[in-house]
Amino acid sequence: MSLAQTVRYSTAISARGCVFAMPGATVNQHVPEPQTPDAPQDDEQPDVIDRLTPMFYGDAENAKTFLQSIRGMKPTQITEKVNQLVGERKISDMSKHRDLWKVLSDCGIYDKSETNWNRQIR
Structure with missing residues (x-):
């Protein structure tokens, strides 16, 4: 029909x-x-927090707060939040590029390319 x-x-x-x-x-x-499908909940995937923790100078609570705060954000909002946290010295300057992008990309949180990520991260 x-x-x-x-x-x-x-x-x-x-x-x-x-x-x-x-x-x-x-x-x-x-x-x-x-x-x-919703974005993965941090309590459903504790390994995400474990993977993010080293980028937050070993502070798991900051990693968890970050993960909760970016839930539902658009990609540009996520990169703005990362830039803010790098400026506040909550995210390691050494980890803000590929390391952080890889975790967020693998988990389906940030779906844009690494090139796009690097252009927006200062």
Whole structure:
């Protein structure tokens, strides 16, 4: 059955959590939101904190706080946060490039290229 036939015979269509009802149709059912994978939780992946800790001068609490603070951020916001923490001497100047990018990239937190990362990190 084609999409046009499906639309013609349906009373309501759900797309990305929105319900579009056809004229004269009554839709009173809840349509669940589509399931999307969330960013990994730090308590689900303690190895992420373990990998970040050396970059934070061995301070696991700062690594955990950083991981929580960047959850849901856009890539440019993440690099701005890293630059801020390097300026505050919470992230090692030696680790701010490839080492940190590699951990964040491997964990799916930062999905841009290493070149992009290095351009934005001061």
